[in-house]
Amino acid sequence: MAPRLVYYKVIWDTSPWDTGWAKLIYAFKINNQWIKETVDSSYGDVSVNYYIRPSLSLDRDDHPHIAYVHRYEDNSCSLYYANKVNDAWSLQILDGMPYPGSSAKLQLDTTDYPCIVWGYRTPADTIWRIKYIHWDGDSWNAEIVYDSNDYWDYGASLVIDHKNCPHIAYYESPDPSYLHDSVKYVYWNGVEWVFAWAESIGSGSEHGSLWLCLNDLDYPVIAYCRWPALYCAYYDGSFWHNEFTGDAGSWEIRLCLDSLGLPHIVYIDQCGQRPEYCYRDSSTWHLCGYIEPDPDVVTLRSVSFCLDEDDSPRVVYIGGVGSPNRELMKYAKGTFTGIAENKKSSSMIKEYQLRVYPDITCCYLNIEYTLLKKAKIELALYDIAGNKVKPIELGFYLPGDYQKRVEIGNLGSGVYFVVLKQDDKQVSKKFLLIR
Known part of the structure; x- marks a missing residue:
C-alpha cells in the first residue's frame, strides 16, 4: 500500500x-x-x-x-x-x-x-x-x-x-x-x-x-x-x-x-x-x-x-x-537508513558498531563503539553543517568494546553528529543538545 x-x-x-x-x-x-x-x-x-x-x-x-x-x-x-x-x-x-x-x-x-x-x-x-x-x-x-x-x-x-x-x-x-x-x-x-x-x-x-x-x-x-x-x-x-x-x-x-x-x-x-x-x-x-x-x-x-x-x-x-x-x-x-544515521540499517557496517547516550541537559556525551578487527579509526563530533567541531579519537585500535566520555559543555544548543570512520567507511549517530 x-x-x-x-x-x-x-x-x-x-x-x-x-x-x-x-x-x-x-x-x-x-x-x-x-x-x-x-x-x-x-x-x-x-x-x-x-x-x-x-x-x-x-x-x-x-x-x-x-x-x-x-x-x-x-x-x-x-x-x-x-x-x-x-x-x-x-x-x-x-x-x-x-x-x-x-x-x-x-x-x-x-x-x-x-x-x-x-x-x-x-x-x-x-x-x-x-x-x-x-x-x-x-x-x-x-x-x-x-x-x-x-x-x-x-x-x-x-x-x-x-x-x-x-x-x-x-x-x-x-x-x-x-x-x-x-x-x-x-x-x-x-x-x-x-x-x-x-x-x-x-x-x-x-x-x-x-x-x-x-x-x-x-x-x-x-x-x-x-x-x-x-x-x-x-x-x-x-x-x-x-x-x-x-x-x-x-x-x-x-x-x-x-x-x-x-x-x-x-x-x-x-x-x-x-x-x-x-x-x-x-x-x-x-x-x-x-x-x-x-x-x-x-x-x-x-x-x-x-x-x-x-x-x-x-x-x-x-x-x-x-x-x-x-x-x-x-x-x-522499506526500512529507512538515511545518510545521516545508520541505526536501523540491516546492512550495518560489520567492522564496528556505534552507540551514543547523550544527556541533553548535561555537559558530557557517553559514546560506546565496538571494533571487530584491528583498524585505524577516527572518531569526531560534527555540527549540522558538516563542520568538525571536536576530534575525539585517532589511531590504530585492536578489536574490542570501547567507551568514551566526552566533555561538550562548550557547545551551544543544536543538532550534532558523532562520526566513526574506518578506512573508507563511516557510521554516524545524531543527537540533540538543549541548553
Whole structure:
C-alpha cells in the first residue's frame, strides 16, 4: 500500500523568476504507476494566491476527500472541501474570513462523513480559535472549540473515535511572540468538549506542526514540537506520558501507530529541511536518519506517511533542488537508513558498531563503539553543517568494546553528529543538545 499525496503544483510562465501559478494535485499509485489528477485548477499568482497545506483522507471505498485553504490576493481566504462525484472532482466552499488562514485537517467519521478543523477568527475578533465543521448527512454544522480563554489557538490535528466523537490536539499561544506556548488535547464526550490535557512547551512557532492518533482503545498519542525538540505524548488509560524522541523536528510532523500501537514519526528538522524517520519499540526510541539521501533537496511541505501491512514505513513527499522548476515527487519505502544515521540499517557496517547516550541537559556525551578487527579509526563530533567541531579519537585500535566520555559543555544548543570512520567507511549517530 502506497500513501496518497495531495499537493499544489507551481506552474511558471517561462522561468522561476516570472509569475507562477498554482493548481492542486492528487497523486496515487495503481499497478506500479503513479496517477496525478488536478483537483482545483483555479489558477492564482503564487506570490499572493495559493493553497495552504491540504489535508487528505480516504473513505472505506478508497475514495479521496480533501480539505484545503485557498488564500487570495487581498489576504482573505476560503476553506474548501473536495471529493469525487461520478469520477469528477466536486468543490465546495465551506467557510471563509478576511484574513490569511491557517491549514485545515480533515478526517472521516464512522459513516464516512467529512469532519474538518481549522484556525478561524471573525472580523470583530483578534483571537485565532479552533473551528470544528462536520457534515451530518443533510447539512454542514460548525462550532468554535472554546476553552474559556482568549489565547491564540493554531496547528490543530483531528481524529474521530469509534463512537464517532472528535478528538483534537492543537497549540495555544498567550501572545503573538510564540514564546510561552502550550500543546493541548480536547475531545467531545457526546455532550460537551472536555479539555483533558495541556503541556507547556515554551517556544513555539506559527508554522509548528503536530499530529494526533488514537490507539485501539481510543487513547490519544500526540507527536509535537517543543522547539526545537521532537516529543511524543500518550495516555495509557490512567496517566499521561511525555517522551523526548532524541531528535529535533518541527515541520510536517506525521504520526502513525503500528499493529502494536507503537508510534512511528516522519518529520522535518528546520535545519536539515529533509524528511526523517524515527520509531519507538517497547523500550526506547530509535532514530533512523534522513529518508531523502540528497543533502541539497529541500522539502518544506506536502509529506504523506503510512505503514504497510508489515508495519514498514512508506512516505511520499515533494522535494526541490535549486529553482522551483526542479520540484519532484518522491516515494520512499522499506526500512529507512538515511545518510545521516545508520541505526536501523540491516546492512550495518560489520567492522564496528556505534552507540551514543547523550544527556541533553548535561555537559558530557557517553559514546560506546565496538571494533571487530584491528583498524585505524577516527572518531569526531560534527555540527549540522558538516563542520568538525571536536576530534575525539585517532589511531590504530585492536578489536574490542570501547567507551568514551566526552566533555561538550562548550557547545551551544543544536543538532550534532558523532562520526566513526574506518578506512573508507563511516557510521554516524545524531543527537540533540538543549541548553
